[in-house]
Amino acid sequence: MVTVWTGLLIVGGGPGALAAAEIASGYRLPSLVVGHEAGKGPNAEFPVALDGGAVAALTPHGVLDVLRPYLAVADPPTLSPHVFEDILKHHCVADMNVTVYDAMEVTDRRPAGAGLRGTLTDGSARWDVEAEAFIDTSGYPDGLSDAVNRAASDVRAVLKRMQAG
Amino acid sequence: MPTPPSEEQVLSWFDDLSNWGRWGEDDRLGTLNHLTPAKTASAAQLVREGISVSCSYDIRTGRQPGATVESQRYMLSTGLGLEEEGRQGLMGRGRAGGAQEYIGMVFHGYDVTHLDSLAHLFWDGKMYNGQPASLVSDRQGALKHDVLAVSNGVSTRGVLLDIARLRGVDVLAPDDHVYPEDLEAAEEAAGVRLEPGDVLLMRTGESGARLAQKKDYNPNKPRSGYQAACLPWLHERGISMIGSDVAQDVSPAGYRTVTMPIHMVGIVAMGLWLIDNCPLEDLAATCNRLNRWEFQFALAPIRFQGVTGSPTNPLAVF
Numbered sequence: 001m002v003t004v005w006t007g008l009l010i011v012g013g014g015p016g017a018l019a020a021a022e023i024a025s026g027y028r029l030p031s032l033v034v035g036h037e038a039g040k041g042p043n044a045e046f047p048v049a050l051d052g053g054a055v056a057a058l059t060p061h062g063v064l065d066v067l068r069p070y071l072a073v074a075d076p077p078t079l080s081p082h083v084f085e086d087i088l089k090h091h092c093v094a095d096m097n098v099t100v101y102d103a104m105e106v107t108d109r110r111p112a113g114a115g116l117r118g119t120l121t122d123g124s125a126r127w128d129v130e131a132e133a134f135i136d137t138s139g140y141p142d143g144l145s146d147a148v149n150r151a152a153s154d155v156r157a158v159l160k161r162m163q164a165g
Numbered sequence: 166m167p168t169p170p171s172e173e174q175v176l177s178w179f180d181d182l183s184n185w186g187r188w189g190e191d192d193r194l195g196t197l198n199h200l201t202p203a204k205t206a207s208a209a210q211l212v213r214e215g216i217s218v219s220c221s222y223d224i225r226t227g228r229q230p231g232a233t234v235e236s237q238r239y240m241l242s243t244g245l246g247l248e249e250e251g252r253q254g255l256m257g258r259g260r261a262g263g264a265q266e267y268i269g270m271v272f273h274g275y276d277v278t279h280l281d282s283l284a285h286l287f288w289d290g291k292m293y294n295g296q297p298a299s300l301v302s303d304r305q306g307a308l309k310h311d312v313l314a315v316s317n318g319v320s321t322r323g324v325l326l327d328i329a330r331l332r333g334v335d336v337l338a339p340d341d342h343v344y345p346e347d348l349e350a351a352e353e354a355a356g357v358r359l360e361p362g363d364v365l366l367m368r369t370g371e372s373g374a375r376l377a378q379k380k381d382y383n384p385n386k387p388r389s390g391y392q393a394a395c396l397p398w399l400h401e402r403g404i405s406m407i408g409s410d411v412a413q414d415v416s417p418a419g420y421r422t423v424t425m426p427i428h429m430v431g432i433v434a435m436g437l438w439l440i441d442n443c444p445l446e447d448l449a450a451t452c453n454r455l456n457r458w459e460f461q462f463a464l465a466p467i468r469f470q471g472v473t474g475s476p477t478n479p480l481a482v483f
Contacts, residue, residue, distance in 0.1 A: 002169070002340070002419035030424075036385075090234060093385060094274055099417070099424070102385040120417075125340040125387065127417060 003128040004120055006032035006099070008158060011106055012137030014039035015081050016147035018088040019058070020135050023155045025097035026061030029162075032131070033092060033100045034120065041142035044082045047072040051145040057152035066091045081144045109134075114161055133158040167344045167394065172420045175393050175430065182400045183434045185294050192294055193314040195283055195436020199403040200321050204362040208322040208461045214483045218451050218460075220366065220408070220443040221278040221478040224270065230375065230382040232276035237269040272476040273441075275384045275412055280466050281432060281439045284310035285473040288433040306471025315438070316468050321405060322363050323462025323481055325445065325452050326351035329370035336370030339387035342415045343367060345398040355458035361403030364462045366481075367391065372410035372444035390415040393426035400435060406464075407431075408440030408479065440464070440479055448481050455483060 008024050008031040010017050021031045038044070050058070055077060058064040064077060070087050072078045092098040101120070106129055109118040116134040120127045135154050140147045188198045226238045247262045256263050272279040284307035287298035292310055300308040328343050329336060331351045337343070348367070352358055359365055369389045375382045390411045399407065407413065407427075414425040423429050431437035452458045461482040466475035 002417060004417040004419060005421045086228075090232065094234075094271070096424075100385040101387060102383050104386065120387075122339065122386065125338055127340070127387070127419075 001126060001128050003130055004032065006030055006129070006131050008032070008133045008135065008155075009034065009106065009116060009118075009129065009131035010135050010137065011035055012135070012140070013037040014137055014140055014147060015084050015088070015144055016137040016140040016151040017135075018085060018092055019063075019148045020137065020151035020155050021092050021098045021100075022061075022063045022088060022095070023057060023152055024158070025095050026063065027155070027159055028097060029155075029159065030097045031099070032129070033098060035105050036089070036100060036102055038085045039081055039142065039147070041081060043080075043142075045080050047078045047080045047083075048144050049073070049076040049078045050148065051076075053152070054145040054148035057148055063088075063091075081147075084144060114165060132162065166342070167346060169342075169392060169419065170394050172422065175396075175420060175423055175426050178393075178396055178426075178430045179288060179434045182396055182430060184436050185434070190294070192436070193283070193310060195293055195438065196403070196405045197315065197319065197438060200319065200362040200405045204322065205320045208320060211322060211459060211461045212482050214455065216451060216455075216483040218448050218481045218483070219478055220440075220445060220448055220481060222276070222442060222444050224277055224476060228380075229276045230380060230384045232271070232274060234271045236277070237267070239267045241265045241267060270476065272474060275442060277476050278440070278442045278444070278478070280312065280315070280464065280474050280477045281428070281441065282307065282310055282312040282314065282472070282474045283432055283436055283438075286428055286432045288429055291433065293433055293436040301473065307473050308471070311471050311473065312466045312469055312475045315464075315466055318463065318465035319364070319406060319438075320461065320463050322360075322459055323366060324352075324355070324357050324359055324363055324459050325366045325368060325448055325481075326355065326458070327368045327445075327449050327452070329368055330354075330449065330453075334370065336374050337389035339389055339416075341389050342392040343369070343389065344392050344394050348395065348398060355452075357459050359402045359404060362405050363402075364406045364408065364464075365399070365404050366443060366445060366448065366462075366479075367407070367409040368445040368449055369409060369411055372442075373446045376444060376446060388416050391427050393418065393420070393423075393430070396427065396430050396435070399431070399437065404437070406438040406440065408443045410443055410445045412441040413439055440477065443479060451481070451483065457483065
């Protein structure tokens with residue numbers, strides 16, 4: 001069985017998953033986003049302003065620039081979580097540091113050092129997956145800024161641990 | 166299934182399969198050097214029935230599966246309202262009218278049928294033939310290895326190797342990868358042998374799934390394609406260009422450092438020209454009907470200066 005290696009495995013979906021992948025990519029940390037589905041928060045279609053923390057997290061490496069043409073309001077950057085995910089998803093697919101596999105899951109998860117091992121499957125085919133680090137965004141807050149801030153915090157923690165290790 | 170080559174083996178091919186310097190320090194053609202005038206002339210003899218088959222998807226606006234950015238079309242002038250007397254259109258007052266538009270797209274990705282130029286990818290900061298990656302810049306685009314290298318187009322013998330047909334399936338499973346042994350088995354089944362200067366089109370059946378599922382098609386998934394083991398085979402056979410109904414590489418490839426070995430070793434080391442995302446269902450049907458798996462292949466990229474490839478409409482002519 002082919003082993004899929006990645007620096008950062010991201011599961012759980014929602015805007016935080018894509019934000020984490022793009023922030024990690026900015027640091028040249030390759031990631032694998034598995035089973036992403038758009039967040040289903042109650043206000044996913046309503047534009048919301050990104051707070052200072054989210055803007056600071058998305059500005060380096062041009063991530064905010066990707067979103068800029070789609071902003072409902074430029075300052076502060078304002079867009080709906082749905083648009084955020086729609087645009088960033090396509091950007092993730094084009095990003096050579098990010099691999100996106102939809103409609104799949106990672107089963108048989110088990111710790112491997114600071115990372116994780118498991119089985120990547122679409123229900124029929126299977127691959128071993130080995131990640132140096134792991135982020136599960138399923139527990140992230142619904143708010144767009146909160147999710148981005150949490151993603152940035154988690155990626156920073158991963159990078160810090162990798163640098164220390 | 167054959168054993169996949171190790172990562173060390175694949176990495177060694179950056180040197181062992183390299184064509185850097187083979188056709189001169191300033192070479193821009195890479196594996197298209199295998200294509201000779203005699204080859205082009207002999208390929209024209211394959212046109213007997215007078216049938217032409219497109220191997221390109223439609224380019225559509227709006228969100229499309231696999232599109233990096235949705236293709237854009239802005240009409241600058243249209244025919245709207247021109248039935249009304251006195252309405253002024255594109256060509257001013259009078260009886261004549263016309264329409265024109267702006268179009269924009271990101272053709273790299275999994276949506277648009279496109280040719281990758283040799284400026285598309287870098288390895289260790291270098292392009293094909295040792296050119297520095299920094300020669301592709303924001304301001305000027307690709308100063309080396311842009312798609313103008315093939316301004317005169319490509320006309321040669323094309324061969325379809327239908328691996329899905331060989332397996333007896335509609336579409337290859339994502340973990341069913343294509344090895345040299347499969348290519349040779351398909352050659353035998355088709356009664357053809359790939360020769361220097363040929364274009365190889367390899368069918369996995371993925372385009373059939375995409376065409377059937379339309380906007381419901383999920384492009385973000387593992388998929389079959391050429392396993393990295395095909396690289397020495399392509400090198401030895403002197404193939405000038407490859408295409409398939411996927412973006413060539415299997416995904417996941419299973420290597421840590423070289424996640425797209427066909428793209429990376431092929432383009433950067435070999436100077437191999439790739440045509441990504443060719444729908445091959447019509448071509449396969451025509452080959453089946455005529456019981457002929459070789460044809461004249463024709464491709465003419467748009468002459469974009471400084472661009473790392475081109476959307477294209479490859480043609481198979483019988």
